[in-house]
Every structure is written in C-alpha cells, then in structure tokens.
Amino acid sequence: MKKKLLIVAVLAALVALVACTAGQSGSSAESGHPALSEQDKLVACRDCHQQTTPKVYQEWFDNTHGLGNVRCFQCHGTFENLKKTPDLLSCNACHADKMGDHRSGMNCWECHSAHSFAAK
C-alpha cells in the first residue's frame, strides 16, 4: 500500500512539474538563463536587462557597441544558443582581422572590458 502511495505521489509530482513548466524552455541548466515562456522571450534582451542588470546595460549603451546598435544577441545568441560568455566566433564576425594578431590563447575581453570594450 505504501509502495502504491509512493508511486502515486511521484506521478503527481511529475504531472505538477510538467504543468508548471509548460510553455517554458531555455532552462537554466542548458543556458544559464532563467526559464521563460515563449511569450516572455519576445521581450528584447536589452529592455529586460536595462532593469535586471543596469550596470551591464549602461556599459553597453554608452560605448561603441551601444552607439553602433550592436545588439546583445549578436554576441550572446538567443535562448536556444545562449552563451553567457560569448564564443570567439561571434567576435570574428566583425573583428576577423584582430583574431590573428592578438595574443594567442587569450579572449578579447581579457584586455577589452566586456560591454564597455575599453582597454584594461
């Protein structure tokens, strides 16, 4: 009897979990980003992060990427391919000439502060 109750309880918990996460994807386990519904994902990254990470937003907005309309997703991707730390491939799209002649083994942001891109 106890075994039956345990099975029912586990199944109920699974159903509840599925119900709670319905319509949500991009889980934190995969991308490091809190899970969002498909509708939530239609808020532009910059609009949300202006509120949630204002310092990062301001660094971006006040510097060349912000002035030049380089958007968050160009470096960090979107929910299915989100990278908190961008892949160098995305830097390569605009800065291919800098990829070869800089110090090998180092990432761009180790010398150029992320988001503001001022030399450290």
Next chain:
Amino acid sequence: MSVSRRDFIKKTAALTAAGYVGMNLPFSATESEAAGVAKWNPGTCRLCGVGCRVEIGTNAAGRPVAARGITKSRTNFGYLCMKGMMFYKIMNHPDRLTKPLYRASKKDKFQEISWDKALDIAAEKFATAKKQYGPDSTAYYGSGQAQTEETYLFQKVMRVALQTNNVEGNPRLCMASAVGGYLTSMGADEPIGSYGDIEKSSVIFLIGSNMASAHPVLFRRVMRHKLNNKDKVTIINADPRVSDTSRVADIHMQFDTNKDLAMMNAMAYTIIEEKLYDKKFIDDYCVFRKGKKVKVDMAEYWKSLQDYSPEKAEKICGGNITAGMIRKVARLFAKSDGTMSFWCMGINQRKRGVWANNLIHNLHMLTGQLCKPGADSFSLTGQPNACGGVREGGGLCHILPGHRLVAKKKLRNQAEDLWGVPRGRLAPKPGYHTIKMFRKVNEGAIKAIWINCTSPAQSLPDCDKYRKGMAREDVFMVCTDIFPTRTTELANLILPTAFHFEKTGVYGCSERRSQLTQKAVAAPGEAKPETWIVTEWGKRLAEKLNDRIALKAVQPFLGKDPDFAQPKAIWDEYTQKLTKHRDNDLRGATYTVLKQMPDGVQWPAPTEKFALTGGTTMKFVKGLDPMATTESKDDKPFQFYGPAHKDRKLWIWLRPQAESGEEPDANYPMYLSTGRVVDHWHTTSMTGRIPEIMRSNPWAYVEVNPKDAQKMGIKPNDMVEIETRRGKVVMPAKVKVGPIEGTVFAYWHDMAEERMINKVLKDTFDPGSKEPEFKICACKIRRVSGPKALKPFIVT
C-alpha cells in the same frame, strides 16, 4: 535599484503565454559551432545599400554555418550589422519555396507543377496579353535586391520581346527622388564622392536619415570618425524625430514635420547674407535656375530667399529651430575643410522629394563643398542594388541601361543597335511608373504582371487598395521569390528562386561600387537563378509570339551554365556594350577583375587596368576620374560631363517651402510618419525568420511623443489605433522623445494585417520623381486598451 527579470516581465505586461504561436526555427541553433567552417566564400551583403563585403562560411557538406566581414573591404572594413551576420541562417529555412506552384484561379489552392509547365504557362499568358490587349497590358515590377544581371535581362525581355517600357521596381519607392535631384542639380545620377570622404570630413550634415538604424555599418564609420576626433568633427542631425543617429550628433535640428525646405533655404540665406559662399566655384561651375529652361541670376536667387531669413524660418520650422541655430549650422557647413551631407528616405519619400534633394545640393554648390576630399552631397540608397541594377541597368520605366532616357530617340536607337534589333523595335513612350502601374492593375488594364523579389502587396502605400487589383481574376500574376509573402498570396504562379550566394551576380551599392558575389551554396529543391528562369521564359515567349526578333532578348545567353557562364555573359553584354562611353562606364569591371578585388570597382572604370586600382573615388575630378580627362572641354579641374546638363554646369535651384500631400486638419490632427528599425529588412520575409532578430523586434510599434501621450492618456505598451482616411491599424505604443510633438512614427516592417502600417498611408507622389510620400500623411490616434499579448507574424 535593480529588479528581477520576472518582476520586469510582469511590469511590461503584454506577456502571457496564451495564444503564442512559436516561430519556425531555421535549424538547430548549435549547428554553426558544431559543424565548423570548411571554406569562406566572399560576396556582398544584400540587406541594405551600404554594400558591406561579407564571407559566408560553409561546412564540409557545403551548408552555410557562419558569416564574417571582409576586413580588406573599403566599404565596411570587416564590420557587419546583425542582418549581415545572420542572413545565412535563412538559407536552409524550411519555409523556402522549392517547387513551382500554380493555380489557374486565385480562389484555388496552389498545386506543384514542373518547371517546363510553369514556364510555358508564364509565356502563354504574357504572349496572349500582348496579342489581345497590346504590349502595355504586360508589366514587370522588380527589386533593388535583384542582381544587375537579373534586372538587365528582365528589362531587355520586356522591351525587346514584349515591346513595353512597363519596367518598374521598388527603387521607385525609395530613391527616385534622389535620382531626380542628382539629374536636375548635377546633370548626372549618383554621388560624386565616396564613403572614404567620411574620414576626411570636418562636418557631417545628416538630414532625413536614421543612419544608425538603416545603414548601421556606414553609421559606424561616422561614429568612429566623431569618437576619434571629438573636437575636430561636428555632426549635425536634422530630423523631426530624435533617433539612434542623434546620439552622436553635436547639434540636433528638430523641426516640425515637412518644414525642412524652409530650413535649408534659411541656411542658404545665411550663406549669402554673410558672404560664406565660394564665389569662384559658383562662377566657374554653377548657374541658377527656376525652371528647366528658365535661367536666373544670383540676385534673383537672393530675392527668392527673402521669405526664409533665419528669423522667418524659425517661425516656420518650429521645434527647437532658432535663427541662431540656423546661422551657426550654415557657418559650420560653409567654413569647414570638408562638409559631407547624407540623406535617405526622410528626404526622398516626399511629395517634394526632388526639391528637398535640390536644396541639399544647393548648399554644397554655393559653398564649393564638392569635388574635394571630405566634401560631398551624398544620397544613401536603401537597397543593395538599387543603384547598380535598377538605376544603371535600366530597371525603371523611363530609362534604358547606361542612364539612357527612353524618350530620346538617339539613345533608343543606340540600345537597338547594341542589341541587334531593328530600329523602331523599342517602344518610344516611357512606361507606367509604379503607382500608375498598380492603378492600371486595379483597372484591369494590365493583364499579366511579373513581380520579382519584392512584395508590393505590403510595401506600396495604401496597399489594401492595390491588393484588390492584384487579386483580380483577370490579372495574371507571377512571383519569383524565396519565401511566401503578402504578394505571393495573390499570385497565380510562384517560381522559387535561388537566394544570394546560391547564384552568381553583381550588386552596385550607394557609392557607385560594383561587387561580385559567386555561387557558394546549392539552392534548395528546384529553386533556380532568375537568369535561367528569364532566359527560358524568353525563349518560350518568342515561340508563343512567333517573333524572331523577340528571341534576340535572350539568344546570347541560352544554354549557358546558369551558375556562372550565363550571368557572366549577361554582365559582359551590359558592361562592354551598354555602358561603353556612358557616365557609368563599367567596361573595366569584368568578372575577372571583380574576382580579384576585395571590394569591387567604382565607376567610371573604362579599362581593366584602371578598374584594378579600385576605380573612381571622386567623379568629375581630373586625376581621379578618367572621364574627366577624356570628356574635358576646358582646362578647369572639374568637368561635369553628366548626360542631363548640356551646359556642363551645376544648377542651383529656386525651390520654395511646399505643403505635403495631406496636411493635418481638424479631423486628422497629427502627422503620421513611418520607417525602419535596425533589426528588420523591409517586409520581414527574411529577417522575420531569424529567431534572434524576430525576438529583438517582434512587431511594429508606434512611437508617440510623451507630451502627446500625456494628452491622450497613452502609456508605454498601450494599444493605440492609428486612423487615416484610408483605414485603421492598431499597434502598441512606445512613449519616447522620438518624434516631435504632433507627429507619430510607426515601424513599417510588420506583415500582420492588424499592424501593417502601409495600409493607411496615402499614395501621393512627387510630380517629378513619382516617388510616393511614405513619410507624411495626416492621422488621428487613440488609446484602445492597455497592453495585450501579441503574436509575431510572417506569411507561411
């Protein structure tokens, strides 16, 4: 204080999970990283008029998996915007059109058919229309995104085989007024200088251009020039709307909508009043005109400016414009070592777009800010090949290839001789310009129309009116495209085409630069390059017409490899024959040369040797432009040899302030203006299929000035109805210091019926250029509700 994302989302509202329809992801988002790039393939971006050079990375299987800018290119130096970075993602999209689709009646569903059958039907319908209703019952409506080879071939078939000049395209909607401006002011189309003048300039005057959104990679050069020379370079942005471009401006001139003609006349007033003009430049190169045949002197010009003293203009212009600001800007403009002006749709898409263009040119002519490093009067073009393909290749109803006017018998005869058809074969009258063409569709006078690579059902002003014509059962409509659009919904025959990088051809960007893109990726399914489609159609058309001469349109290209030999043969015919000794002489820009150049060739480039230097960076200047020497008539350093001014002079025009086609009144008290956002391209059939981009800008907004919003009780994200005499649309509001008080600004890319702003625009057009006035009409707005959950939408 920061807030959690969840809290923020709750605050922004409009965000419930209900009713959301997911976007069709093009492919696994991790494919690019996983697959690796086996080969980089050079070409040109097709998502604006800058002409950025870009390489598409293909993996071992030949699939596109990455993109990067070409650092040696003098257009973009390796930089790309999000559209250039990501357009490769749509190439394998499951929505791609891959088979010819046909329905005899527009009430029926489309059925897949073979290419043979599809081409036979297209030939039969156009041939029948010509035979039964005459040549002008047929029409072609093309695109500034078609390659030059494609536009050239389409117009040749229309003119030689069908004997109509009903050849138009979407460039009529975006740069026809710039063409009119250059021809009437300078006698020759397209800018004198180059992008390279940006870095040599001291003053940059931006007017009617949100360059940061519409030409972002060129804007980066302006921004970088300013940041590198903060105290030496002055940026002036003149626009009724404060935009992203204003962020780098030292001075933002915000005038009431449509008052810029007065403002520029006031700057000219100051230049003369304070003797800031370049007398020698004017004496040597300029004349004053108030009509094509009415020459006046400087005294009469000065008299015409008396209505525009800075004090009078201050009252006319409103906004933040003061007499002091006008004088200050006029002095900066005139006295700088090099002043460069840029403009785009804010000037061109106006009832008096040509006049507005003339008034910018006037300022440069008066001050001699032309033909020297860092100085130019530079019209930005919206599309990647509006200049190269349509303006130069004969893609409008009044022009033949090589900047030849249809109406000039001598020039028609030249084309007839070069094409090997009898003199008199080409129709002597220009065809219908775009608005007239679609009015003729509405009337049922056009019986067969071919729409290539564009979506007029969404992009025309007052588009619902014209959709009725396109939906007529007695109008046979062919669409060549890569994705379903609002226009393919109305077609009888849809032909799937190869996308950019899936075929070979040339684009010519804003700075007279022609650049080659070679096929690097296989087109999906049965999609074909347009050159093949038109060649095969042309052959069948000649058979149905039983017309030997009609075949000459395509005969030189039949049977050639459509991936390279065929477009090369078309390019060779066009450049070697049709541009020879014309002002856009491209004989040196052969495929052999273009393949060697990281960034193509700027015309004039009469020889391969000269083309290999990059071509002409500044027209009309001896030592820089070879034609300035070969066409020289005197010992002066500048030779304005353009075809439209026999006197070889620059014409300074007397142009008054003028009303728009529909001014606000008691019933419709506000101005409605429209434009782009940085993320999206035109009607979103491409960018709407890139998840990153669609999520960044999933639907259209209307920007409302905070003062207007307060008066009407509109808060951010509230749903707002925009009503004009044509109808109503509803979209969410952005309340921001963007448009000036009394004007609202709506984004035009959205193809959702309820938000499609072009439905409510007026189809007024410039009497000279025939370009519609997308930028201005009268409207009223009202708050409909608070925020609502919305769906992004694309036609599938």
